[in-house]
Amino acid sequence: MDHQTLWNKVLDELENKYDTETFDEVFKNLKPNAIKNGYLELICSSSFIKTRINKYYLNEIDKLINENTDKLTKAKILEENEIKKEIVKLVVKLAKRNLNANYNFNSFVVGQSNRFAYQMALKVADQPGMVANPFYIFGSVGLGKTHLMQAIGNYILDNDVNRKVLYVKASEFIEDYTKKCNGSFKEEDFNEKYRNLDILLIDDIQTLEIGIKSQLEFFKIFDILYQDNKQMVITSDRPAKELKIMERLVTRFEEGLVVDIQAPNLDHRINIISKKLEENGITTIDKDVLNYIASNFTNNIREIEGAVTRLVNYCDACNLEINIDNAKEALAILVSKSNRNRASSNDYYTEIIGVVADFYNISYDDIIGNKRQSNIVIARQIAMYVLKNKYGLAYKKIGSLFNGKDHTTVMSSVAKIEKDYKVNQELKLAVDTIFKKVE
Ligand code: ADP
Numbered sequence: 001m002d003h004q005t006l007w008n009k010v011l012d013e014l015e016n017k018y019d020t021e022t023f024d025e026v027f028k029n030l031k032p033n034a035i036k037n038g039y040l041e042l043i044c045s046s047s048f049i050k051t052r053i054n055k056y057y058l059n060e061i062d063k064l065i066n067e068n069t070d071k072l073t074k075a076k077i078l079e080e081n082e083i084k085k086e087i088v089k090l091v092v093k094l095a096k097r098n099l100n101a102n103y104n105f106n107s108f109v110v111g112q113s114n115r116f117a118y119q120m121a122l123k124v125a126d127q128p129g130m131v132a133n134p135f136y137i138f139g140s141v142g143l144g145k146t147h148l149m150q151a152i153g154n155y156i157l158d159n160d161v162n163r164k165v166l167y168v169k170a171s172e173f174i175e176d177y178t179k180k181c182n183g184s185f186k187e188e189d190f191n192e193k194y195r196n197l198d199i200l201l202i203d204d205i206q207t208l209e210i211g212i213k214s215q216l217e218f219f220k221i222f223d224i225l226y227q228d229n230k231q232m233v234i235t236s237d238r239p240a241k242e243l244k245i246m247e248r249l250v251t252r253f254e255e256g257l258v259v260d261i262q263a264p265n266l267d268h269r270i271n272i273i274s275k276k277l278e279e280n281g282i283t284t285i286d287k288d289v290l291n292y293i294a295s296n297f298t299n300n301i302r303e304i305e306g307a308v309t310r311l312v313n314y315c316d317a318c319n320l321e322i323n324i325d326n327a328k329e330a331l332a333i334l335v336s337k338s339n340r341n342r343a344s345s346n347d348y349y350t351e352i353i354g355v356v357a358d359f360y361n362i363s364y365d366d367i368i369g370n371k372r373q374s375n376i377v378i379a380r381q382i383a384m385y386v387l388k389n390k391y392g393l394a395y396k397k398i399g400s401l402f403n404g405k406d407h408t409t410v411m412s413s414v415a416k417i418e419k420d421y422k423v424n425q426e427l428k429l430a431v432d433t434i435f436k437k438v439e
């Protein structure tokens with residue numbers, strides 16, 4: 001039986017049961033809305049009527065409902081604006097369906113490494129299309145690019161649910177485009193998805209490197225949206241000029257505002273950990289625990305999150321207090337994995353060498369090679385010094401990373417930098433900067 005029929009029956013009986021005055025005042029204007037989750041929802045016009053029904057008449061209504069249906073249904077009285085709020089909530093939820101609700105500005109912890117990106121993102125969200133177009137965010141994995149990008153989308157929709165916001169990964173765009181080409185995604189639907197927009201958030205644009213045709217298609221869309229002053233936000237794992245894509249796209253990206261996000265420093269990591277613990281309902285926390293996590297998970301916020309989640313679940317499951325000993329126990333596996341990832345793979349060391357080479361603006365081949373130009377030699381010696389000093393690698397091992405150089409060569413290089421560091425200001429500055437970069 002539908003809600004209207006059921007209610008009509010109940011209403012008839014209520015009319016017989018109560019005097020006209022009560023009936024007109026209390027029941028007559030109730031509107032059945034739906035039968036949902038075992039409730040017949042009835043909408044009334046005021047909170048006064050709602051209270052009155054709940055207090056005096058609800059049992060009677062429930063009884064009549066049950067006499068008229070074989071299911072166990074109860075009445076629920078709702079005010080009109082409660083329904084409206086529900087509907088608004090639903091509409092917002094629908095508009096945000098491809099955004100993660102947790103990725104908002106409030107949950108984004110700001111520090112030196114992301115402050116500028118954050119501030120500009122807020123401005124862009126506040127005045128889409130007016131501040132910077134496109135807004136290009138780059139940085140390594142796990143540092144908050146997707147979070148910040150989706151925060152823009154969530155913010156815009158919170159202010160105006162009618163804005164059309166599309167969040168897509170570049171890989172999804174390529175898939176859609178491929179489907180359009182083979183006919184399984186209708187052209188008009190494709191255009192509806194990508195052109196009928198107010199805001200386009202496109203994540204991990206470096207994925208476009210693999211497809212020249214997709215780049216062309218994206219260029220078209222970009223231009224259309226750009227002409228219409230529609231906001232575009234792009235993320236990437238590297239600066240636009242390092243993307244191996246069409247030059248004109250690179251140029252377009254560079255014409256907007258480019259911001260980068262770096263790895264968080266120690267204080268920032270501590271703030272992030274505190275915030276994540278807070279989100280898990282833990283507000284007072286031992287400083288040692290914070291320090292322990294912050295110094296063992298250093299390069300990636302996703303890793304930090306994983307550590308916090310594990311710690312919380314572990315202590316919860318075993319009914320343990322969160323203190324330094326329990327934290328060490330809970331995180332042992334993750335810590336050794338994180339260290340292994342960082343410290344034992346040659347990839348990691350070659351990356352360090354790469355950082356030094358970049359710093360001196362020389363090529364990787366040169367830094368590990370045999371050229372004797374003075375800047376190349378210094379870069380090479382510093383790289384060796386960093387590997388010894390920060391990672392305690394054996395001289396022999398370091399030698400093997402530099403085209404199999406002899407361990408005595410490595411030893412004297414390290415000793416030289418050690419000595420010069422104390423007396424040469426310029427060199428000290430360079431070494432300190434490099435240490436910060438590889439932190
Ligand atoms: P990226 O897209 O750069 O790889 P994500 O945006 O996916 O990184 O971030 C990885 C995880 O770390 C997410 O769960 C995100 O919420 C969290 N995160 C990143 N940056 C911050 C931050 N500044 N404050 C709080 N959480 C962050």
Ligand code: MG
Nearest residue numbers: 145146147203
């Ligand atoms: Mg991402």
